[in-house]
Amino acid sequence: MADLQTTNRVALAKVRETTFGVTPANPAFKAIRQTSSGLNANPKTVITQEIRPDRQVTDLILVGQEAGGSVGGEVAFSVVDDDLEEALQGTWSNNPSITVLTSDTEISDLTTTTATVAAGGDAFKAGMLTQLTGFPTAANNKLARVASSTGTSIVYPAATFSADAVIPVGATIRQVGFEGASGDLVATTSGGNALTSTVLDFTTLNLAAGKWVKVGDGDNAGKSFAVTAANNGFCRVSGVAANRLSFDRVPAGWAGDTGTGVALRVFTGDFLTNASTKRSNTIERQYLDHSPVTYEYLTGMTLNTLQVEAKQQAIATYTKNYIGKSASTTNTRVSGATDVAAPTYAVLNTSTNVGRIGFDGAVITGPNFVMSATINVNNNLRAQMAVGSLGAVGTGNGEFTVTGTLETYFGDKTLYDKIINNTLTSFDMRIGRSDGYRETILFDFPSIKLGSGAPSVAGKNQDVTISAGFTAFRDATLLYTVGVGRFWYLPTS
Template sequence: MTSSNRVRLTGVAEQTFGTTPNTPRMRTQRVTSIGLSKKTTYADPNVIRADRMNGDPIPVGQSNDGNIGIEWHFPPAGSLLRSEIQSAFCAAFVETPSRDNDGTADSVITDIGTVANAITFTTGAAFVVGHLILNTGFGVAGNNGLFPVTTGGATSLVSTGAFTTPETAPPATARTKVVGFQGTSGDIAATATGLSSTTLNFTTLGLAVGQWIKIGGTGSAFRFATSACNVWARIAATPTATALKLDNLPPSWTTDTGTGKTIRVFFGDMIKNGVDKYGITCERGYMGQTVPTYIAQNGMRVNTLEFGGQAKGVATGSIAFVGMKGTVTTTSLDASPDAEPSEADYQTLAFSAHCGRVGYGGAALGSPNWAKAIKFTINNNLRPIEATSDGDSTAPGPVDVQDGSFDVAVELDTFFGSKAVLDDIENGIARAINTRLYRDKRAMIWEAPRITPREGDPTVGGKNQDVMLPVRGTASYDSVTGAQLILNLLEYAEE
């Protein structure tokens, strides 16, 4: 017998769509259900027999598809969930510069502190002056934490007054990641339209329209004296050297010169929907068997992806795939796959407890139209491409998986406290809808920047019940952000 508690799901991003990498490094995924399917398709013979009996069914091809259920957590770099998000968005994350030894000591980050205040590493995206880095996993406690970059570079960086104890061979867990930026004393100010600087150049930091930021760090030295300026906001226009225009600012936003403050601002990785093809090879391992069976499926693209939840509920979702080919063997693609993201380090997110905002039309939904539930659904309208021959008679599956339109549906359930949202439905007024979940100093922000509410009517289910307004809308192209759906992932932010 095989127990569901002993089934393992692993996967790897394909460098070439439809081709499983050689000796793949598989990643285990946290799931609540596995409904993947590899099926041989049969046709019945139509031969007429005098004895009224039938011949054997004829195998004519193969299909690979299905879905998985998940509880949402922050998807760390390299995780299978992050690869699935890229497949769903048909785009890659635009990531802040980072270096990661990723399991092999002294491989990417090769030294810290031997040269005073410096980290050396292999070449990659450059760190620049003003970047705020987060160091984790170093062997010396004092080498971990937040540090401002005072001298940048592609193979080294300097943070003055830091890294006092050298590590000549940083451990396998060592990681350096840009999580924000920091001005010098008195340099960053809050203006009527966002942030300004005198010395720090906003155009060099990797900031983009549609990116969410958190202004203000922990401790009075790193935040504005005016509490209304230490908030979450969205970049609303291409940065200039000295100005960062913001929207989604609260009504209490005001100006503050930042005198004597080294203001910290946090930002992270961002993905917008695109047109690129990202495939995944998935493998189910039935580990409870004496000799485990492994079912691998390649060329798996994410067709639909859901993210959402309701008040006092876990953030849940499902991911449905359309793929190419599958095999059944007793040999795993990777006998020792990477473990799934630790539940202790990457805890499940929940609405109410970890939801800092549900935004509608640039403002947070609140009294009297509080949000009770929200869900975003991506549909790529994928279709398998079948051919008479694909050169592999042993596993004649689809030769490609083609996409259709990128459809985004948003479901927003609000308490019917006024007719403000209902008016938008009646008049077809497009609004932005977003939600932010924050836990353990990590943030995930989903946003459809232009949603037209198409359906919604106040419902009365019976006595002693709240009247709800279930809003149903679809996303369209937003000229400001150039996207229909945006996901921001902040690996570290201080509230």
């Protein structure tokens, strides 16, 4: 007797489509880490209106199909990258990186000073701080500052590495920030909060207005501001000039510091903002207890909504909902299909993995401690139906709306005043690992207003709380609604 299908033996994967509703040739299906999937075909049927003298119905006719549904998961670094890109309909702006896919090819040699690469070396500019991982000599897997580059080489200062002649699959060189020469980077408040330089050219370092950066590396001596320790924190970029990096958000206590004797490190990440580029997928669901295996294919799956939820003492979770074209089942996998493993980063919790919840530009500490935060992205898609097609011929884009809820203790009237007065404010949340390389995701909503909420007095022996609903909208200066930062490396302090 065959085993019945269990949920623990259902595999989910997806591949981006080039043409809506058409599975690419020889698809490379990327595995999806999931906690649930409610995807289905949603057939639309109509009972015939034909009248029979024996009073019986002659047929139930299939007239359409509205494939779609939800997928639930737990937030982990890199796991939600595609989902964020599809939900925001933007495109990740990535810092330069080179990863070896074929042994000794993309990076073919590492001497004491130089990495030889097949292409793309010139994307690494002088002053960039790079992270090397996966190299055979353990001591080579570290942070190193670029001195110069060409299309086929990345050059570092003398005696930076030990020689590695054969570079294995997975070895990576990635920009994770930048580093100034000793005394070159200066903190200032003149003309606004900023870093200034004499030598380093900020316009070459993949910086842009809206990006968050982490100033200072407390793990290494001489890489942070010493006189003004308060400067060593997260800042948001508001302008980039050759010798001035301006900020509109800085840590409390930011002050001028000449950085004497300090080769300051500043950490940066990849960056994503909302736009209007729809992307559709073919989603494959495998029922592995079936013999033979059943393959379900849902095509044209376009991400409509994404909810991210961070509750107290819990795992950060997400739920995404798709609208698509059609679904089918078969016992034969699509021709030429291959598999791409899902990222293996650990799931993130809301206790030790939340580095910051910021409100109105400042870190929320107390007395209005956050109990939960929910973010809802909605593209307001609609399935476009037509005569001659069982499923949708496309999906229509709607208004990009972002809402959410902040549930806090009612420690003072600050939050309540903003609700009553319809005050323009902002919200940001940083969530990431506290171990390893401390990979981190940063959500930023530069312009929000709180449209609902009031103190809740529910009964005796309880805390008074306030659940504030917010709406995010286009920032008048940054010109986007949502920004997401992706940091591959952060120092512990």
